[in-house]
Amino acid sequence: MPLPPRFADLKREIAESYPDFERRVTDAWAEIVKQLEETSEAIKREGSDYIPQVQFDELHNLPEETVQRIRRVGSVVIGDVVDDADAIAWKKSLDEFVSANPGVQGFPGNNKQFFQLYWTKPQVQARSHSNVLATTVWLNNIYHVKGNEDLEGVDLSVPLSYADRFRIRHPGGDWSSFPPHIDSGSIERWDDPDFRSCFADILQGNWRLHDPYELGSRLKAKRTTYKRSDESTLFRTFQGWLSMSETGPTQGTLKVFPDVGLSNAYIILRPFFRPLVDVKSPEIYDPKNWSFDISTSDFPGIYEGGGGYTGPKPNIYTHPHLRLDETMTSLPKVNPGDMVFWHCDVVHSVEREHTGLEDSAVMYIPAVPLTPQNERYVERQKEAFLEGRSPPDFGGGGRENGFVGVGGVGDISTPAGRRAMGFAPDEEVQTPHSQKSKLLAGKKSVSRISHAFRELFK
Template identity: 60%
Template sequence: MPSRFADLKREIRDSIPSFEVKVTDAWTRLLAQLKESTAEIAREDSSIIPQVKFSDLEKLSESEIQNIKRRGSLVIKDVVDDADAAAWKTVLGEFAKANPDVKGVPADDPQFFMLYWTKPQVEARAHPNVLAASAWLNKLYHLKDGAEVEGVDLETPLTYADRYRIRRPGIAWDVHPPHVDGGTIERWEDPNFRACFADILNGRFEKHDPYDLQGRLDSRSSLYGRPNQASIFRTFQGWLAMSETAPGEGTLKVFPDVLLSNAYLILRPFFRPKANVSQDDLLSPESWQFDVDDSGFPGIFPRDGGFAGPRPTPELHPHLQLDKTMISVPKVYPGDMVFWHCDVIHSVEQEHKGKGDSAVMYIPAVPSTPQNLGYVQRQKEAFLQGLPPPDFPKTGPEGQFIGSGKEDHIVGPAGRKAMGFMV
């Protein structure tokens, strides 16, 4: 990392009175709580991920909602009719066959497709149940003291166009190791983004609220314009299942404790292991010391003119116990949706040991905010021109492909509004 990032650490230190004392004490408390949390996660495995029926979203108890918020991830069952979701998969498979120039990963046998505007994707994003689920998730967020901000509407979801995958069994998958999206070095470098983690940086990580909108609305999560770096605020990332997919069949994995993982990732750059610490002693708080002289931000690295990450690893982030705590989400069926908080560490299983395709469309939850509305207008223009959305690589005009989605495939006023078309 460039040497200027050591200056950034010292800038943060100097902006908070008694910073070293506060965060050193917090670090000790945090490691103790992580020890308990990681043991619970490893013990509970996939059962720790909340599962709810779409029809029951408005009936959940306060304790159930608080559990969802703490885990930062959930499966919503039966959002879309099984047959409709499976039919979308069939059409997407036919689309790829009809358009052999479609780009994807791996390049010689695409299974993760660089496509955004196929008819099924356009239809799925506008589906009333998909939008209703997104709105429910958006409303888990709030402003402190019930404050209101002009132009913010958590009841009105927006559309963020992303891609889809149809992953076949037996293919090793190493392109999505544990990581966090929605901002890399920006979490520390951008003052508004850093404000989201103010309680953590003030040594009060127990008071950190991952669902507080303060700072989120004006955060700049893409300071360097790196392709594939989201510039909008997604409350939750998510996907819609188009096939049955169980643990071990190429599904999503998450670290299901968004509070403690946030605290650890934000504080980790200010600590380093002491010299000559043995592997057996590495997890002890006494084996770590405060350090703002090193420019490194563990898990953040230069890429494509900007920076990528955070990508936590067992070596750089040992207290997360990632080899035991990256938990596969429970089995899903066509029409189910999986969502994870924008700060949640997640990955994709390296192996797909199942017998059928693991197929999903990526559809996040996006609230209506001034910054997000601006992006949606630019995205709408890209859609009308058949071009990739603004945040993604310029792979060429998609509108020339046979079977691309059109404006009249956006059915219903809520779907049109979500895509930036006035109702």
């Protein structure tokens, strides 16, 4: 269904904001389509090997060529972040937690495997693990600022903790609820001026100059103008998960389109072009069969509903040149304790089938730097943690404090983990997950302890 008429006005507004817009983006469109054809062939040829794989203990000595490949692909597997035995033990503990608390919320209802849980002991321990935090610091520092731009209150070397869920996916079944999509913003990518400025080079026709890792515009971008539920309101440099099992292609793992800059360029310009032939025609790939058009309110892959807009959710018909049926690439095999990260703009999905013999189990742990917005969220998240409520981005009303074996402040395994959760080193807290829990010490800003993090992660 087309979006409301005002989005046609938005297209015209964007077109009028950039000099010689039609000519520039039409030329860029033809170049992007050609590059997608070449890149798609390379992706199909290399398969899972296209995705960079490095070891945790190599992070600070990686060749520049490897770092640049990670930047281009936008996804990476980082091996041995946590000891295998620890990751396996966390999975066992989570299995026991679910068995002991049959009332936990999860999906699918008749065979729960994706759990709406945030404060189990393994999750609290994993998020505060020193290697996990050090890994996210390394990823945060892939981002940069332009020139001498001073971003007050921002420190990429201070990691914050974002509570998310976990899955223990069983063999078999059909997961169709996670097709190709991009998180962290929907129509806001065009509708919000600050978010749109992240893609200014693309909209000026200079798509090859687009830098997905430029920080300034990202911090001001509004990703949740329409208040969608289960939408991240803080800035994650990379989304990620920690594996608690062996898993690989065809075993229910993650799939990505492994070129973040190129997919950004295509997806951002796609609303300004319409096909002149049937989308199922083999001629659809020829840029001559596309025409510049800003007369409609259509933003392909963006859908209205749920109190706002969802997407981008590209598919083979709305975004044919991505060739998603061939280029969505499964992660290579990972082991317990390995972590996987993907840039916040990466098109990703989950394999529909799990043909393996064992569970595919992961905890979702993204990379989150210190920013004023993120710090404010962590303060709210901390209060939810102390009261045993689900985090603010996930409704904030669900209760876990009645479950057997729920985690608490004592399960935060490192001083760095306490700081990442918003607790000052000398802050005393009453027994967590109590309706009467309150802070006994005065609140201290996370930003005041940035020096300690830099020392910790040297």
